[in-house]
Amino acid sequence: MQTLTIDKAQARRFLLAHHMLWPPRRLKGKPGALDYVQRVGCIQFDTINVVTRNADLVLQSRLAGYRPELLASLLYQERSLWDGWDKMQSIYLSTDWPHFQPRRERMRANYGPQTRKGGRLGVAAQVLEAIRARGPLSSLDIEHSEKLEDWSWGQQTRAARASMEVLYAMGDLGIHSRVNTRRVFDLVERLLPGDLRTAPHPHPDLDAYHDWHVLRRIGGLGLAVNRGTEHWLGISHLKSPARHAAIRHLLDRGEALAVEIKGLESWPIYMRRADLPTLEAVGRGRQPAPQAAFIAPLDNFIWQRHLLEALFDFYYRWEVYVPPAKRQYGYYVLPVLYGDRFVARLDPAFERSSKTFVIQNWWWEAGVGKKDTALSAALGECIRSFARYLGAEDIRLGDAIRRDTVLRAALQAA
Numbered sequence: 001m002q003t004l005t006i007d008k009a010q011a012r013r014f015l016l017a018h019h020m021l022w023p024p025r026r027l028k029g030k031p032g033a034l035d036y037v038q039r040v041g042c043i044q045f046d047t048i049n050v051v052t053r054n055a056d057l058v059l060q061s062r063l064a065g066y067r068p069e070l071l072a073s074l075l076y077q078e079r080s081l082w083d084g085w086d087k088m089q090s091i092y093l094s095t096d097w098p099h100f101q102p103r104r105e106r107m108r109a110n111y112g113p114q115t116r117k118g119g120r121l122g123v124a125a126q127v128l129e130a131i132r133a134r135g136p137l138s139s140l141d142i143e144h145s146e147k148l149e150d151w152s153w154g155q156q157t158r159a160a161r162a163s164m165e166v167l168y169a170m171g172d173l174g175i176h177s178r179v180n181t182r183r184v185f186d187l188v189e190r191l192l193p194g195d196l197r198t199a200p201h202p203h204p205d206l207d208a209y210h211d212w213h214v215l216r217r218i219g220g221l222g223l224a225v226n227r228g229t230e231h232w233l234g235i236s237h238l239k240s241p242a243r244h245a246a247i248r249h250l251l252d253r254g255e256a257l258a259v260e261i262k263g264l265e266s267w268p269i270y271m272r273r274a275d276l277p278t279l280e281a282v283g284r285g286r287q288p289a290p291q292a293a294f295i296a297p298l299d300n301f302i303w304q305r306h307l308l309e310a311l312f313d314f315y316y317r318w319e320v321y322v323p324p325a326k327r328q329y330g331y332y333v334l335p336v337l338y339g340d341r342f343v344a345r346l347d348p349a350f351e352r353s354s355k356t357f358v359i360q361n362w363w364w365e366a367g368v369g370k371k372d373t374a375l376s377a378a379l380g381e382c383i384r385s386f387a388r389y390l391g392a393e394d395i396r397l398g399d400a401i402r403r404d405t406v407l408r409a410a411l412q413a414a
Contacts, residue, residue: 001251003258004271006279011223011261012311012340013282018222018275019301021337022282024293025064025385030074032063034081037093041220042086044298047181048320050332051348051357051390055091057296057334060389067389076177079191083175087220087234087303097192098199102209102236107169124163128172128187136176136186139164207245210238214246215255219272220300223259223307226268231303264310290339290374292382294346297334314342314365329363338378343368347398350390357392359383362401370406379406380413387414 006014016022020036027036036059037043046054052068060066074081075091082094085103113124123144131137139161146159164185167173176186188197203209213235218224221231226247232238238246247270250256257276259269271279295302297318302308309315316335319327329345336344347361369375387395395414401407 001258002254003260004279005260005262007262008264008311009340010279010283011259013287014279015222015301015311016340017278017282019299020062021293021295021301022340023288023291024061024337024382025066025291027063028065029063030070030078030080033059033070033074034093036062037081037091039219040300041096041216042090042092043300044087045083045089045091046298048332049181051350054296054298056389057294058299060386061293061295061299061337064385065388067391072178076175082192083178085169085234087217087231090234094192095196097196098202099209099212101201102206103234104169104171106236107166111166111170123159124167127160127163127167131173131185131187136184138179138182138184140182206237207242207249210235210242210246211249213238214243215250215272218250218256218270219275221303222271222275222301223261224270225304225307226270228304228306261311267307267310287339290378292336292338292343292375292378294348294382294386295335295337297332302335312342316342316345330361336379336382338375341365343375348386350392355391355393357383357387357390357395358398359396359401359407360398362404362407373409376406376409377413379410383410384414 013022019040020027027033043055043058048054051057052060056066056068056071059071063070071081071091075083079094081091082097083091084097084100086092086100123142123146126144127137127142130142134141139158142160142164144158144160148157148159148162164173164183168175168185171188173185174188174191175183176191177184201209203212214232217232217235224231226243232243235243247256251258251270255273256270257273259271261267261269297320302316305316314335317328319329319333320331324331330347332348334346334348335342336346343365345363345365346359349358349360350356351358364370383395395411397404397407397411
């Protein structure tokens with residue numbers, strides 16, 4: 001088994017280059033967005049909207065001049081991208097639909113009409129008939145008052161909504177569009193071309209599917225640690241023994257490579273062989289001029305928080321679900337990247353009525369050179385780009401950081 005040995009600096013720069021952040025905002029338009037999604041497999045979707053949603057935040061740090069309308073067009077007009085499930089609720093290339101047949105089959109086995117849970121959804125047939133007759137609908141458009149008291153996590157929900165969730169998970173319905181957080185569903189047969197929708201499953205058995213999805217997830221991470229569970233979520237029927245077996249198959253076939261990082265020799269780390277040119281390029285190429293970017297809280301780049309800390313000396317926890325009294329920073333704080341290091345954390349807000357981007361708070365990392373004029377200039381460009389992405393017409397510092405000289409210089413540059 002071939003093992004590559006690299007140091008932490010090489011690992012950092014490879015990850016940045018792999019995730020198209022070396023430098024940030026160098027991709028352009030819809031082709032750039034599709035290239036990025038193809039490289040990493042999927043972007044995690046989340047409905048929380050503080051300064052737009054996670055998927056848009058992911059793309060704004062890669063695409064020059066990005067606006068959320070671009071992603072909406074790829075998803076709900078051109079349908080080059082699919083609003084579905086991978087790691088969690090995710091966005092991936094529509095052409096990947098056939099590969100996710102095991103998940104749809106599993107959901108049908110667990111929630112189909114022959115099952116106990118599925119049997120409680122007598123309204124499912126009515127939902128399908130209503131959409132077939134009336135066109136795309138949300139659960140609010142279905143006139144059915146029945147409620148299920150303990151459908152998911154013990155929570156009450158409307159039977160119509162639960163039915164749509166199940167029909168969506170089984171592949172009968174797809175997301176036609178979104179109105180804020182509300183999903184509007186339509187028949188998959190109206191959303192995907194017939195040859196794609198009816199394509200046979202590309203993998204002859206479960207082992208072959210696991211090999212495909214594990215390799216895809218390694219690509220979604222860049223450097224994948226074969227420990228933990230969170231960054232391996234969403235791969236159907238995958239337990240630890242099956243994951244270990246898939247990695248052995250990929251190593252034996254040369255599709256994956258073992259990587260030893262100096263200082264982390266005991267960590268089982270892997271990368272795709274297809275990504276080797278990127279690793280070689282960052283080793284021999286000149287470093288780009290350092291630029292800054294605000295990173296999404298559920299960005300693929302930071303899915304492995306333990307590896308992030310080991311390589312970048314930066315611990316990040318998304319505190320949305322942390323009780324307010326126990327938060328160290330804030331509800332929706334974003335990491336701030338500069339070159340190949342994290343230099344700060346940002347607490348952002350967007351006052352939509354006045355179209356003002358507010359930097360409510362900012363926490364510098366230890367050791368950041370506050371008199372670095374290049375840092376101020378890079379932050380100014382980053383802030384200006386982020387304001388354009390939001391559609392902001394003004395930028396303001398919060399009271400806690402109003403006197404920060406670096407940020408004031410950055411705003412002046414912006």
